[in-house]
Amino acid sequence: MQTDIHAAAPRHSIRSLLTTTRWRMVLLLFVLYTVNCIDRMSLSVGMPSIVHEFHLSATMQGLILSAFFWTYSTFQIPAGWAADRYGARRMIGISAALWGGFQCLAGFAANGFMLLLTRIGLGMFEAPYMPAATKLSASWLPPTERARGVTLIDSGAPLGSAIGGLAISALIGASGSWRTAFIIVGALTVALGFVVYRLLRDTPEQHPGIDSAEQDYIRAQKVAAGETPRATAAPLSRGTITAMVIGRIGWAMVFFGLVTWGPNYLSVGRGLDIRSMGFATFVIFLAGAAGEILSGMTADWLQKRFSRGMAFKILFGLSGGMSLLCLLTLPFVGDIRLAVAVLALGVFFHLWGGLYWIIPAMLAPRDQVGLVGGVMNFAGTGGAIIVPIAVGMIVDVTGGYHMVILFFAACALTYLIGSLLIDFGRNAAGERV
Template sequence: MSVTYENNSVKRIRMSTRWRVITLIFVLYTINCIDRISLSLAMPGITKDFAISPEVQGIILSSFFWAYCAFQLPGGYLVDRIGAKRVLGVTSIFWGFFAAIGGLAMGGFTLILSRLGLGAFEAPFMPAANKIVAQWLPGSERSRGITLIDSGAALGSAVGAIIVSSLIVWFGSWRAAFLITGIISMVIAYLVYRRVKEHPHEHPAITEKELEFISSSSHEDTHHAGVPSNGDSIGKSNKLSILFMFLGRMGFAMVFFGLVTWGPSYLVHERGMSLQYSGLATFFIFLAGTLGEISGGIISDRFRGKATFSRTLRLLFLASGTVSLLSLLSLGHIQSSFVAVAVICIGFYFEMFGGLYWLIPGMIAPHKNIGFVGGVLNFAGQVGGATVGIVSGIIVQHYGYSTMMYYYAGCAALYLVCSQFIKLKNQ
């Protein structure tokens, strides 16, 4: 009995140590991602101050992704070269800096420059976070780890919707909101950098039991993960799976970033909400997405290692794409703003099961090619983010917000269909 109690105590310490590190990364990502929704909420005021058209708005909202795409490879190289912790710390501080100076913009051009800076310094975050997850968590916990961190993007948008809309109302200026949230991001980035360690053995609270558990489980996972193959190349069927993965991720990202960039404007202009009510509605939408992504990770980990794991993942993607598609299609037939927001919340909850796409590279590619396939996956998401803002602006200017939502439904359909053609293998 005492041995059991001791083992349980060790387990509690072990969990609190490695998951404390993952939680810190999640918090950092959540705080920093407030900037994603801040521009969208401030866009009505920016439009009035700078007299810009919806098409120009689309360019400004998409400019972040241009630099994000361009700095993916350099960012990944730096993670391998100087370490995930340093990259996270330095880039996150500059990330907050560029968010803050956005409040000093004197026109559309200078605002674009600040967004380019944001994109450049955010680019290495997920590669660095993935590396920390791989170094700190055993294979049986990585689904939860990576989906928890990735859900910070949705939660940051949710929290940011409340914070930024309130700051704009209180100070009567979107500039003050940018400056305050940017400074907070820099402070949090510094504090997290001080507490996070690159490797488990460097953490003062780590135990020998935990180190042994992480290293033995990680070794076993590395040995068995990936697709059984001759170890030399990606097969023809896997190349098709990579293509479907690329298109599916792009469709998913266009729905996500479409709602991030144009969702608040849709609520204000199409649904007639005030800034405060649109901020509250946006909070609930992205909170639902956060819970959805975390739920997907929990469900996935429960089936990990079982013969039905790939089938479970496919069913999760099927539910995700189907509900997301139906919710977006139904918006044009809903008159009540309250019901419309509720429907978007339900759709976005299931949509965010798509965070499990981060598991796909290890299930369709040989171990030696997982990094490359992961890069393709990340690039697909950024292509979606870079295009959806511009296309949405053109659609809004010429056809209206209702048509924009039908466009997002088409993106959800792409995500739904392509996800079912990916040939997943059990890990």
């Protein structure tokens, strides 16, 4: 007799979910990832000031913005393997201290080349974060809560971009120096990384504060879903791997294109001053964070009413379709307030793509969740390497951003097609669901 995992799950209020040990672990990961993405965003917001000081061409700006992704992409698969081999908690603690250090060093850069080198270091040590966090979510959360947990953690990316746009522009305005802003954010990262390392544990069994009832619930829900310590998954099909890679590349090129060049588009392309640009960036990426959190809640709800395959086709169809529509509309919108609203709506739906982070825990063997997460993000960050350089070249050649937005629209179409071709209708034991 097959257990109905949804019927077995107790009904939780938001308050009770957030006071359980497993959700405190998720919140720790969410907070650190938010700060992680403030670090990434700082360069994009500070770029107008940096360009004035270092006299950088658009192509050189693109190279510096891209440099982060050179090592961030390269180290995804090794970082995922290391999280499986040495423990996700250890990888997160070490990497947070080191990426925070490189963020501080960026504040002392004397020229564009030195700034590029600090971004290479930042990318190298931010690489382990999401593969390790995905492994932790698979360990701590039962399948009935995993979509909410993964998307909450990953919503730190747009939220960090939103807060980063507001906070970094405010720090630059208050201090008169982009360097001071970079050093403050880097020091905060090092301190927070130490706190998170002290509080995290790799498994529920290792946590001294978790009660037996919560441990039993997590274990029972995993067993009901076919997830046991000895469970092995059938190999992912070549078609599913290809679709996942294509979809992730398309998604990442839109998201990281907006993270790296979005503030410059608002400042140069739309004529906003630095404070207005910071506020607009905040609104746009805050909408993305809200959309991503909503997508996780919706995914858990839809899977109780439809097959998992159908639920995810609906989610990714809406996400990719609305992202594409908003990007195609944007070049024809003249009013800046309406343009920000259209872009915010597009990012709201585009960030439903954070559901990609549930794929490793959903489809991969338990001992390869970090590795599969690394492979998936390697594909996405490979696209992220290209997009800042490509946008810089397009701006230099065309003298504007109209073709850039259409380029992003083509990437959104790629995300839509790839996502709809993924086979979600199997569990970690290789069974159809």
